[in-house]
Amino acid sequence: MRRKTKETDITVEIGVEGSIETGDRVFDHLLTALFFYMREKVNIKASYDLRHHLWEDLGIVLGEELKEKIKGKKIARFGNAIMPMDDALVLVAVDISGRAYASVELAPEEGEEGFELTLVREFLWALARTLNATIHMKQLSGVNAHHVIEAAFKGLGVALRKALRESKRLESTKGVL
Structure with missing residues (x-):
């Protein structure tokens, strides 16, 4: 999946052996953790003008890629x-x-330098909007920004892995998601 605007050029390919190269070392680190705990291979390439645009647009592209991956499937x-x-x-x-x-x-x-909550929020809101998902993250303890934010990305990886796995039934009492 690719998104190219005047502000960013981002490609995300899930299930493809590759690397994560956004140009933002902190984001690369967090995305590496996310996909490791999702147990997914990924190839991500990005260029951008502002970190805010990178984080938000990558959330959009990731949501589109995940939505395409589950299209027509019953998921957990x-x-x-x-x-x-x-x-x-x-x-x-x-x-x-x-x-x-x-x-x-x-x-x-x-x-801690580079670990900014505003960017995390932009990424998560963009992902939630595009994937049509509800995402809750709650810090139960912790003081260090690196540890709190990385734990959040690892947890998101585990939660997405569980939610995206195939199901034998439609998981809705309404009969539709």
């Missing part, structure tokens, strides 16, 4: 994880149901 729909990382403990829950919403309750006390 729900996924969750409680992810520890040193001082951090983060709860992540996902519902891929056609409703777009993101609740990001992360508030580390200590910042």
